[in-house]
Amino acid sequence: MNMPASASGTALAPDKEQAARQLTDIMAKFTGYVGKRLPQDVLDKLAELRARETKPLAKVVYDSMFDNLEKADRLDRPCCQDTGALQYFVRAGAGFPLLGELKAILGDAVRQATKDAPLRHNAVETFVEKNTGTNTGTNIPWIDWEIVPDDDTCTIEVYMAGGGCSLPGAAKVLMPAAGYEGVVQFVFDVITSYGVNACPPLLVGVGVSTSVETAATLSKRAILRPIGSHHPDPQAAKMEALLEKGLNDVGIGPQGMSGSSSVMGVHIEASARHPSTIGVGVSVGCWAHRRGTIRIQPDLAYEILSHRGAVL
Amino acid sequence: MKKILTTPIRDEDIAGLRAGDVVYLDGLLVTCRDVGHRRLIELGQKLPVDLRGNAIFHAGPIVVKDGDGWKIISIGPTTSMRMESFERDFIRETGVKLIVGKGGMGPETVEGCRENKALHAVFPGGCAVLAATQVEKIERVEWLDLGMPEALWVCRVKEFGPLIISIDTHGNNLFETNKAEFNRLKVPAIAEISKEVRFIR
Ligand code: SF4
Numbered sequence: 001m002n003m004p005a006s007a008s009g010t011a012l013a014p015d016k017e018q019a020a021r022q023l024t025d026i027m028a029k030f031t032g033y034v035g036k037r038l039p040q041d042v043l044d045k046l047a048e049l050r051a052r053e054t055k056p057l058a059k060v061v062y063d064s065m066f067d068n069l070e071k072a073d074r075l076d077r078p079c080c081q082d083t084g085a086l087q088y089f090v091r092a093g094a095g096f097p098l099l100g101e102l103k104a105i106l107g108d109a110v111r112q113a114t115k116d117a118p119l120r121h122n123a124v125e126t127f128v129e130k131n132t133g134t135n136t137g138t139n140i141p142w143i144d145w146e147i148v149p150d151d152d153t154c155t156i157e158v159y160m161a162g163g164g165c166s167l168p169g170a171a172k173v174l175m176p177a178a179g180y181e182g183v184v185q186f187v188f189d190v191i192t193s194y195g196v197n198a199c200p201p202l203l204v205g206v207g208v209s210t211s212v213e214t215a216a217t218l219s220k221r222a223i224l225r226p227i228g229s230h231h232p233d234p235q236a237a238k239m240e241a242l243l244e245k246g247l248n249d250v251g252i253g254p255q256g257m258s259g260s261s262s263v264m265g266v267h268i269e270a271s272a273r274h275p276s277t278i279g280v281g282v283s284v285g286c287w288a289h290r291r292g293t294i295r296i297q298p299d300l301a302y303e304i305l306s307h308r309g310a311v312l
Numbered sequence: 313m314k315k316i317l318t319t320p321i322r323d324e325d326i327a328g329l330r331a332g333d334v335v336y337l338d339g340l341l342v343t344c345r346d347v348g349h350r351r352l353i354e355l356g357q358k359l360p361v362d363l364r365g366n367a368i369f370h371a372g373p374i375v376v377k378d379g380d381g382w383k384i385i386s387i388g389p390t391t392s393m394r395m396e397s398f399e400r401d402f403i404r405e406t407g408v409k410l411i412v413g414k415g416g417m418g419p420e421t422v423e424g425c426r427e428n429k430a431l432h433a434v435f436p437g438g439c440a441v442l443a444a445t446q447v448e449k450i451e452r453v454e455w456l457d458l459g460m461p462e463a464l465w466v467c468r469v470k471e472f473g474p475l476i477i478s479i480d481t482h483g484n485n486l487f488e489t490n491k492a493e494f495n496r497l498k499v500p501a502i503a504e505i506s507k508e509v510r511f512i513r
Contacts, residue, residue: 060334060474061436068439081374081386081440118385120374121460131459164391164414164437180509188502192494196487197391197415199437239509246501250494255436256415257476258490288438 012101020101022300027109027156029312030304031086032117034158034292035078038069039306041227042203042289045264049201049254058259065254065287080288083119084160086110086141089224093151097298102154103143110135122163144217152298155305157224160290168194171207171216171281180239183208183280184246190282191247191263196256199286203227204247204266207281208236210273215281222267223285226306229267236268243268254287264289316471320365321409323429329477331484335433336473337367337410340451343465344368345390347458349398352405360454361464363406369435370395370413371443372461375450382450384467388440389414392432400424416478416487425479433475446472 012020038046050062072079088106092099113119114135123137124130135141170190174182187206195202207218230237243266253259264287273279285291293306304310317325319339329335342361351357373387392413395402399417402408403424411421411430414437421432435443447467454464478486 057332057334057476060476064436064439064442064474068436068442071445072441075441075445077441077444078374078386079441080438081372081388082390082438083374118374118376120372120386167391176512179512181506184502184505184509188498192491192498196491196494197393199414235509235511239505242505242508246505249501250497252490252494255434255476256487256490258493286438 016098016101019300020098020105023098023296024105024108024112026294026296026300026302026312027106028112028116030292030294031109031113031158032119033307033310033312034290035083035117035119035160036072036076037307037310038079038289039291040308041306042264042291043069045227046201046287049261049264053260055253055257055259057257058253061254061257078117078119080162080290081120082162082164083117083122084162084290085122085166086135087144087159087161088141089144089146089157089159089221090154091146091148091156092154093148095150095152095298096154096296097152099154106141106143107136110141153295155293155295158292158294159224162286162288165198165202165284165286168198168284169216169282171212171219171279173212173215174278174280176276176278178278183278184243186280187243187282188247191284192250192252195284196252198284199288200252200256201254201261201264201287203264203285203289204243205283205285206243206266206268207279208268208270208273209279209281210271210277211279212281214271215279216283217281218269218271219281219283222269223283223289224291225267227265231268231270233270236270240266240268314471317410319367321367322365326409326429326431326481329431329480330482331477331480331486331489333477334474335477336471337469337475338471339469340366341412341467341469341472342366342368343371343373343387343463343467345370345372345462346394347462348455348464349395349402351455353398353401359406361466363408365407365409367410367412368408369467370411373444373465375460375465382453382465384444384447384450384465386440387443387447389435389437391415392417392434396420403428403430412475416485416491422479422483422485425481426483429481431477431481432479433477435473435475443472446470
């Protein structure tokens, strides 16, 4: 049987190999960059919450946060020591020239960023229970794929999932009798327990869906949305606003010190559901919400959408 | 005026401090987290650093080789609650006076802090470069076989903080007080929202 020329294991054409190296370099630098500087929407929100804060202990914490961000930027270092498990959310055009190579490229980019940034070694191979020392391992970096037909660009979200902010993550399937009221209860239970230790103010992602894994995935997608964006459905958008206000009324404050706010925002993502279930998932991002968005053209020209004035 | 604690810390230095006070640290601070605690308490191994009167930090740093020594790039607190099951015994065994971490700790640590006069304090989470710039020197490293995050990094620190005291020597626990308040406030908030989200009719 004839193998197609692009089958795995076959060497890439030299120009493609060169392009793959170039994209690896861009993604390594961008990944390192995201570990050191927060996206503009998060910076703006933190500044707003800081200005609104009245409690003395909470102010002490905000002062430290901004002092830290300034030092991280100036010294070019990761702003939090926990540079997370690396996750990439890829929205690739079916015609993006390096689509087939992208998985390998992102793995190489992580290995390179781990040395160059540097990033903390955060990939423990399960069952073997050994830290690989490269931030790569089975299915890590985690890659989530969305393929866009009739398009040849590629947009990649980088997310550093820290331990503290991954811990509160939870999902379950409610009976319809619990209603959206059950969703509200679930969100509050998660945020007022584990959320307190996840370095608030938090960005809360809620997935409302049909089963446990769809709700969980949507809740993660929700925290990748820029702060200040709203769900297109008016009822969902209303629920986002209600949850945000309600959680802020609890006044968890930065680092759980108690304060004027608890969250940077609440985002809901939803899918249709089975008539007999309401799947609900919660993911949280910490104040050091290291998320970055980069759009790459077929010729590898790129644009950084999440950070203002970013230079790699 | 900054309130500064200097190691070795004596009982009388901390007796007047209360949960919610803010202090800074001068002196010796040793990173010690999950496996460090497990080795001493569960596996009965002797800790290679004398902690009497000193401070520990629940933290896993990013460290790079710097000539013959080491340099801290980034060091920040990790969730203290993971050490809750060990901390009371740890305080008794080591004579440590200040435990720095993130988030609160539970009733066992409160007891440990009362019995043997010690404090738990939080360094603002995620402020790892700020903390790194307050480490003057890494004096040495022990148990490096545990890997970079779990090894015991013996650090000399200067005005290390802010450290917000969460558990004092008198049995007060800032996070327990806060959590009770959060749980009280969440009941009306949930009731209020629930009225507005009866979308299933
Ligand atoms: S929760 Fe976020 S800011 Fe806090 S230590 Fe973890 S990664 Fe850093």
